[in-house]
Amino acid sequence: MSEQDKRRVTPFHRALHRPQMIAGGERELMLFSMLIAGGLIVSAMNFVATVLGLIIWMICAHALRKMAKADPNMSKVYIRQLKYGHYYGPFSRPFRVAKSSRIY
DSSP, X not given: OOHHXXXXXXXXXXXXXXXXXXXXXXXXXXXXXXXXXXXXXHHHOXXXXXXXXXXXXXXXXXXXXXXXXXXXXXXXXXXXHHHTTTTSOSOSSTTSOOSSOSOO
């Protein structure tokens, strides 16, 4: 029996590891933008507010789709980057001569 015949092939399904998206954008942000636009429409109950709410949602949906196309988890990455802000000093490389100490 050859070496290739001994290996077991395991299927790797896309649905198990792809990010959860709604209408092409991150799930939480798309639902939040829908909630804000829907809240504006329902609270005002007139034609102008309906048009304004739909325009706001379309702009948000377009921006969130572009953001998800660049990185499907961009908001989570950004929040994690904010949390680690104190950890990473504002220096480009470790061997750079600093004018001030990194310890705050």
